[in-house]
Amino acid sequence: MFLKSLLVALLVPPFGFVTLALAALLLPRGHLRLRRILLGISVGGLVVLGMPVVADRLLDGLETDLPSTLPVSAPPGAIVVLGAEIRRTSADPPVVVGRLSLERLATAAKLQRKTGLPVLVSGGTLQKDLPSIADVMAESMRDDFRVPVQWREERSQTTWENAQFSADILKQAGITSVYVVTHSWHMKRALLAFRGTGLTVTPAPTPPDRRDGAILDDFLPRASTWNVSYFALHEWIGNAWYAFR
Numbered sequence: 001m002f003l004k005s006l007l008v009a010l011l012v013p014p015f016g017f018v019t020l021a022l023a024a025l026l027l028p029r030g031h032l033r034l035r036r037i038l039l040g041i042s043v044g045g046l047v048v049l050g051m052p053v054v055a056d057r058l059l060d061g062l063e064t065d066l067p068s069t070l071p072v073s074a075p076p077g078a079i080v081v082l083g084a085e086i087r088r089t090s091a092d093p094p095v096v097v098g099r100l101s102l103e104r105l106a107t108a109a110k111l112q113r114k115t116g117l118p119v120l121v122s123g124g125t126l127q128k129d130l131p132s133i134a135d136v137m138a139e140s141m142r143d144d145f146r147v148p149v150q151w152r153e154e155r156s157q158t159t160w161e162n163a164q165f166s167a168d169i170l171k172q173a174g175i176t177s178v179y180v181v182t183h184s185w186h187m188k189r190a191l192l193a194f195r196g197t198g199l200t201v202t203p204a205p206t207p208p209d210r211r212d213g214a215i216l217d218d219f220l221p222r223a224s225t226w227n228v229s230y231f232a233l234h235e236w237i238g239n240a241w242y243a244f245r
Contacts, residue, residue, distance in 0.1 A: 008234070012230060012233055012234055012237065013045060013049055013229065013230070013233055014045065014046055014049045014050070014226040014229055014230060015230070017041070017042040017043075017045040017046050017049075018042065018046075020038055020041065020042045020045075021038070021039055021042035021043075023038065024038035024039050024042065025039075046221075046226070047221050049225070049226060049229040049233075050221030050222055050223065050225050050226055050229070051218065051219055051220070051221055051222075051225065052214075052217075052218040052219075052222065052225050052228075053214045053218040053219055054225075054229065055225050055228040055229045055232060056214070056218070058228075058229060058232035058233065058236070059184075059185050059208070059209055059228070059232050061236075062184070062185040062186075062187075062188055062232060062235050062236070062239075063184040063185055063187075063205075063208040063209070066184070066187055066188070066203050066205060067191075067202075067203060068203065070202055071177060071200050071202065074176060074177040074200045075177060076115070076117060076177045076178050076179045076200075076202050077117065077118075077170075077175040077176070077177055077178065078117055078118050078119070078120055078150070078170055078173075078175045078178045078179070079108055079111055079112055079115070079117050079118070079119045079120070079178065079179045079181060079204070080119075080120045080122060080166050080170070080178050080179065080180045080181065081104055081105060081108040081119060081120070081121045081122065081137065081181045081182075082104065082122050082123070082159065082162050082180065082181065082182040082186070082190060083101055083104075083121065083122055083123020083133035083134060083137055083156075083162070084098060084100035084101040084104060084123075084133075084182075084183075085097075085098035085099075085100055085101055085133075086098055086101065086126070086130065086131075086133055086136045093139070095130060095131060095136055096136065096140070097136055097137055097140045100183065101123075101133070101136075101137055101140075102140065102144075103183070103206050104181050104182055104183065104206060105137060105140055105141055105144070105145060106145070106206075107181050107204065107205070107206045107207075108141070108147075108181040108204070109141065109145035109147045111179060111181065111204050112147050113147070115179075117179070118150035118151070119141065119147060119148070119149050119150055119151075120149070120150060120151040120152070120153060120166055120169060120170065120178075121133075121134045121137040121138050121141065121149050121151075121152055121153070122134055122153040122156055122162040122165065122166045123137060123153070123154070123156060123162070124153075124154055124155050124156045124157050124161070125154065132152070132154035133154075134152040134153055134154045135152060135154060137149075138152050151169050151170070151173075153165045153166045153169055159186070159189055159190055159193045159238070159242075160193045160242065160245070162190070162193065163190065163193035163194040163197050164193075164197060166197075167194070167197035167198060167199050170199065171198065171199070175199075176198065176199060176200060177199065177200035177201075177202070178199055178200070178201060178202070179201075179202050179203075179204040180194065180201050180202070180203060180204060181204045181205070181206075182205060182206070183205060183206050183209070184205040184206055184207070184208045184209065185208075185209060185231060185232060185235055186205075186235060187203050187205045188235070188239055189235055189238045189239050189242055190203075191203065192239065192242035192243060192245075193242060209228065
């Protein structure tokens with residue numbers, strides 16, 4: 001798992017362009033022209049992916065055309081919340097949900113109050129000295145949103161496993177149709193992961209991250225936009241991989 005995370009960190013742009021630049025600098029002196037070309041690609045890629053207008057276009061294809069109608073013959077019987085990240089703190093509690101997980105929990109809590117359906121949170125343990133993502137999310141749902149969690153899926157390490165292991169728990173409880181809560185840009189990959197589980201899935205995404213329209217400032221590169229571009233490109237790659245699994 002660590003090796004996979006390391007490869008993703010090093011190869012997926014924007015940081016993938018930094019890796020490319022470092023590789024260019026390590027070329028022998030006789031490859032000066034190739035070195036300049038690779039450095040030019042690296043700098044150009046970082047500039048382009050730092051533009052909000054580019055990041056928004058990358059998100060656009062991920063966040064649009066999501067199914068939104070409820071299945072008439074199989075209405076959802078539970079809410080599945082896919083975990084994102086947790087983080088350490090210097091206070092109490094020592095581990096809390098990260099921003100992405102918190103946004104998903106807020107969406108799930110609103111949906112639960114509207115529907116009254118039981119909630120399953122999904123996310124395994126990232127390292128031995130930390131609690132599972134599902135455990136931290138369940139505590140946040142209880143303490144921050146006053147919403148109880150019925151099930152905790154604590155084995156998964158990937159979105160694919162989120163879907164498979166959550167389906168196992170829910171089918172044992174006699175539930176075959178669910179809402180799935182995750183970010184809009186992550187939803188298409190989540191739907192692919194749930195495709196073979198036997199569950200009927202209704203997307204319940206967080207509000208879209210992309211913005212409609214562009215202003216002049218959106219063409220100016222910003223360091224914060226690299227994070228958005230990374231998530232978008234990671235999802236496009238993940239969608240392609242899951243489509244052929």
